[in-house]
Amino acid sequence: MAEQSAPETIDDATATGAVLRPGRAADPVPGTTQTALNAAQRTAALQTIEDEATEDSAEAAPAEQGDDDASVGAKGDIEQTLAESRQRKLRLILRQCDRVLLMDFKLLAMSDWPDNYEMAAARRSRDLWVFSALIAASIFLSGLTGFIPAWIAGGGFGAFVIILLLGVPFVRRVYTGKPSYLDLVFKRQRLLKDARKHIEHLEGKDGLIWQCARMAEHNPALKHTRFSDLVRLSEQRILVRNITRREYVRLYLIYLLEAEKAYSRVQQAFFEGNEEAIDKGWRSVAAEPVERT
Known part of the structure; x- marks a missing residue:
């Protein structure tokens, strides 16, 4: 049984590529040195690629940062130009x-500005004054033609003179403080004239x-x-x-x-x-x- 197991062990060892010899370690499999060399070369190549990638990343980082700075600067210039135009x-x-x-x-x-009510009241007073003066003048003229007695004609003439005096501005201010229709018309014209002068000054x-x-x-x-x-x-x-x-x-x-x-x-x-x-x-x-x- 021992003899049979020994050859089987030797055959298995031979099949795996290692030769067992008494008194020393097993010989390496042919091609193992080449495999180790290839592994070392691959490791060195990978390390070189990683180093190159690291260097490329280090070189690309400043370039990207420079591009970002340039874009930020261009954006700032645009904002400044727009702000300057707006200002x-x-x-x-x-x-x-x-x-x-x-x-x-x-x-x-x-x-x-005199309103329409003031203008209407002043116009009514003016019409009454004119009507009274016309009646007094008619009585006086009728007396000249002999249709009425002379004393009535004389009274009409006196009334006519008094009515005319009541229409004089400084006499009118004695018995009333209300402005006449003519005063209101002049006041409107004066206010409008002053406003137009001010508008002319503003317009230039x-x-x-x-x-x-x-x-x-x-x-x-x-x-x-x-x-x-x-x-x-x-x-x-x-x-x-x-x-x-x-x-x-x-x-x-x-x-x-x-x-x-x-x-x-x-x-x-x-x-x-x-x-x-x-x-x-x-x-x-x-x-x-x-x-x-």
């Missing part, structure tokens, strides 16, 4: 529409409200169609000559009030943009507005 536009609007702040509300509102040579129409972005009320005629006439420099009624003056006043609101919002937006530019270090954007000469 320039706001500065131009503030410069062209600053005469809105010179508006005299009381002068354009014409709060002392270049016009005002058509330039304020650019602020419609900050106050949509400036886009209302009821202001379209005023804007068109202002752009054509013929607005003042077409202001002939109080309704036009009041419409002009309403537009200026809306423009004043828009001007305040534009001014606030300009200051906020200026502060933001200062915080980000954009000196060209944060430039001070040019002073008017």
